[in-house]
Structure formats: C-alpha cells, structure tokens
Amino acid sequence: MSGNAHNADKRLCAIAIAHEENEFKAVEVRKQGETIEMLWAKSGQDSDTNWLSFAAECGLSIGLTEKDKTDGDKTTVIGFSSAGVAFYNIGLPAAKEDELKSMVRMQAETLLPLPVEQMELTWRKGRVRNGQVAVAVAAARREYLKDFVENVCALNPAKILLDCEGAVKAWKELFGGNEKDAVIVNLTARSTQVCLAEDGYLSNAIILDMGIEDFLEMADNLPDSENEGVPEQTEATERFIFDVKSALEAFDYTEAAKLPIFVLSNGGNTIKGIVAYLKSAGLNVRAALPQIQKMRAQMDFEIEQLYEYRVPIGLALMAIEAPADGFSLFDRLYRPAGVKQKRAILYSPKIAGAIAAVMLAVFVIISYAIDVASPGVIEESLKTTDSSTDINQLMQQQNLTRIVAMERPNLLELIKHISESGDSSIKLESIHFKKGQLVSITGQVQSPDQLYKFQESLMSKSGIKDVKIQNTSRDNKTKNVKFTMTFHYKNFTKKGTRT
C-alpha cells in the first residue's frame, strides 16, 4: 500500500525523441500520479539537423554526464522507425520461458528473410488459447540497427523503442483507447502504420506507403464528416482500403471482422474522410481523437500539438511507466553507459576469486584432515575386519615370507635340469651346490662330443648360466673322459650371496 502511494506521489520525467519521416520531434513529459504534464515539445527538419544536433537544440547533454548518473527520475528514450522491422505472429505450445525461447528462435529461422545470424529478433508472449501460446516476434536486419545505434548512442538514451509502440501507447493513454484488442491506424505525411494491439500491447504492425499527403489532393472531394454517406472512391482510396484490408488479413486475427479499427485523428477533415472511406468498405472503424483534458501543459498546447507529438509522447509515457514492456530489439546491440550488464554472479572476478579461494581452503583442510585421520582409520578398519589382525605382525610375516622365498633354491628342479640334459651314457659322480659359489658337477663321458652336447643342453635350461667345462682328463682304465663342469644357478651362486 505504502509502495503504491509512494509511486503515485513520485514525479517521473522522460524525454522522448522520434524521427517521423523528415522531421525530428522531441518532448519532455512528466507524470505524477495520473496527471500527465507536457514540459516542452520541439521539432526540427532533418535536412537542417541530425540526432545529435537536434538533441543539443533541445538542450540535452551529449554523452554520459554526472547529472545523468545522478538524475534517476529522468530518462531519455529514442523512437526507432518500425518501417525496417518485420513482425510475425506464431503459435507455439505453452512451455517454460527458456524452452519457448529456443522454440521461437527455431520457428523464426524458417520465417526470416535473412539468415538468423544477420538478424536481431525479439519476442513477446501473448495470451494462451487451446494450449497454444501466441508469440509476437519482431525482427530487423542487424546492420541496420547497428547503424541506428551509432547515430544515437552519444545521446545515451535509456532505451530505444519502436515508434509504433509509442503510437499504441499514445492511443491507450491519450486517445481514449480502452479496447482489449484493436487495430490502430497512425497516419503520417507519406506513410501509415497499421498496428495490431492485443491486451493493449503491440503485437503486429504493417507500414503502408500511403499517407495523408496522398489524400490532400482529393481533400475537396472528401466528405465533411464521416456521417455524410458513402464518399466517392478514387484510385488512391481504393488502394488504401485494399492495403488496410490486406494488413488485417496478414494479422491473421481470428475475429478480424469484429476487430475495432481506430484511426488516430487530429479532428481534421482529411482523417474524417479516410475514416468514412474505410467505413464504407465495411470495416469497424472510427476516429480516435486526442483527449486534451488528460494533459496539462506549461505552454500553449492544443489538440493539434498533442496529435503531432503523439508518438514521442507515447514513447515518453512508456519510458516512465514500463520501458521493459517494449520490444527489446536493441538489447544486444546497445546498453546505456553507466548501466552494467546483468551477469551471472560467477562472472564477477572478485566473487569468482573468492569462491576459488574458499574452495582451495576447503580442499587444503580436507586433504589435511584425510592425511591426519587415514593411518588410524586404516589400522582401526583392519582390526574391525579381524580382531586378531595386527598390521605389524602381518607385515612382519609377509616380509619374512618374501625373504625366505628368496633364500630357497629349488634344488629338486636343479637336479632335474642336470639329469635331463645328459643322455644315459653320461655318468655323474657328484653335484655340489653352495650359495655364493658356482655349482660344480663331476662325471664321465665316453666322448668329448657327448660332453659338448651336455654343456649345450645345460645352457638352454632356464636359471642356468655360464656353463663352463673346467677340467677334462682321460681315464686310462675305462678310456672315458672325466670332466668337471661349473655354472651359475639363478642368483644363488652369484658372488655376494650370503654364505
């Protein structure tokens, strides 16, 4: 309650500048509660000026000043001509916002005249009917938007809004617009904006290349009022009616016939005539006149001025009330100076650094705790598994087993190798094994060939190395060759092995 009361009392100001055909128009509007006050209005031909110089003429500062930073109640908005913007209305299944976002993008890719990379698009969710959500998409060529931003960024506007949204807002606030859905026809000198408003928000717009100037030549033929019967049709009026009807068809509105059409009017005959023409074509059309009583002005301000400045006034009111409601075509291309981009908290180097430092500290503490606790936990766990288990005893036993295994030569295997290597004619006399010494074999063979074969065969056995015939002599009695042979057996006979 108190918040609302506070808002009602709060005085908010906005400056809006729009470019309408060859003319720049700027207004400063103040809103306090329900009262709208026009502080000033100014216009200038674009042949004599540009955005910056016109802004300077209006007394606006160029670039971000300290005043802009502190003057939070005053904002500047710029109107962007909707002529370069394409609108699409698509129906999508009702889904979460982020899912809808990707669906819109995919759908838009099939509709856009250029690759999606070359386009900027924005969308607004409409009402849900039969499980389908209506989505209004606005798209424009990125380069075109960038060029525009370059022209106006020095003004540091708070937002760049579509001018037809300004027209819809003006209709709602100052032209008595209170219908839920309606078509607003906004005529300028050489063009006409046909805007579809659903729930009071712009959802589609088509720009016709006919304006008031096309009807001025026939002003004399135009009826004085919309009630003076059916006016005489001309080629221009027929074309205009056809274009408006085509626009209504393009809006694909389910109940187009019942849709009220409001032509923003200054009360002049030309617009009255246009309304009469449209009415004669069977359309539910009427003129919407400015409600001057809703506006207070510190200067001389009449219906004509209100009509002339309707678009910048609408934009200024949008800036005051809800700038975020507008189509945000420029969000990725322009950000006012001094406004920081909303980023995920982790993008902040300080916060990210602090989180990293905390994580590092936690990691160190956990590592320390694990290192301190582990030995005790392991020993305790071993005891729990088998209460009789003593880790030291187990270790000693295992260690002893390993040492003993290294001390035990497999002499049975050695004797087997020796007996397999010689044939039956070899008579072995002795085998001597001693740790740290060569294994020595003595025996008799009938011929040296048998001895050599025996040596070669021994050499091929695993674990036996350096087989050498050390001594040979012939036995005079038996004529056999007596021999002594030595070799290494595994590591047991190497020098250094304990004796």
Place this chain on the structure above:
Amino acid sequence: MEKLSKKDIRALKIGAIGAAAIIVFVAGSKWIDHWSQARRSLERVKAKLELINVDKAKQAGLMSIVPVIEMPQKEETQTVLFRNKLNEQLKKARINSEPLQVLPGGKTPRAGYKLVRLKCSAKCQLTQVFDFLAGMNENPYLVGIEELRLRCDPQKPQEVEMDLTVSTFVK
C-alpha cells in the same frame, strides 16, 4: 588525545599486517610440520598395506615356495624346533643320517635375524634324496638350503653320499 595523522594510520596498518603475517607464518609452519608428519605416517601405513596386499598371482608364487613359515624365536628354542622338524623329515624320507650338527651362522644379520645352520650327512638312495628335498618346504623353520653335495659311487649309481647344510632364522 591528539588525532592520528594519515601517516600514523598507515604505519599502524602496516604494523598490523606485519604482525598478522608473523602469526600466520608461525602457525602455518607448525601446521605444515604437523601435516608433513601426518603424511609420513600415512606413507608408512600405505607401505605396510602394500606389503600385505600382494598381488594374488605373486602370493600364489610365494606360497608354492614358502607354504608355511613360523616367526623366528630365540636361538635355543628355534634351533631345537628346527632340528626336530628336520630330523622328522629325514625319518619320513627313510634317511639314516649322522647326528645333525649345529654350525655357526653368518655374521651379518638378515632382516633383523641371525642365521643358524644345521649340517646333515647321510648315505642313502637317490630317490630318498628326492623325496626329502620335495618335502623340505613343509618345514616351517627352514629358511634355505645353504649347501648340498651329492656324491655317487660309480659301482652303485643309486646310492649317494649326501652332505646338506640348511639354515633357520633366530631372534
């Protein structure tokens, strides 16, 4: 009381930072020492675990060489136990040996144990020697065979003279 100048405040700040740094350094050093100690202790336990947790294939290999082992005892006890078991094994292989002789062990202790050796001399059949050698690993006190000498009589090839020296660990 006089108000502190900016210079004084800066000096106080630097002093406070220095004092904090000293405290952090002293406490940190102690903490790091304690941590290093904990890590060394963990390494020791891990080494012990590694010693116990031998690969299954390796353990099977070890068991084929050392199927049983008893922890060494004092010299007198261990020598008697070893001698008795060896004698039993000789008898089992039907080898009539000379009385077993205790020989002095090596000078250098191995794995913290002293070595005691037993010498056995016998005349027997070669097959008996094989039987004896095949069953030797069953002796839980046996460390290893230090020396084996087999001599054959050419006239009686199946009969051998055996001189065997075996060892055991003692505390």
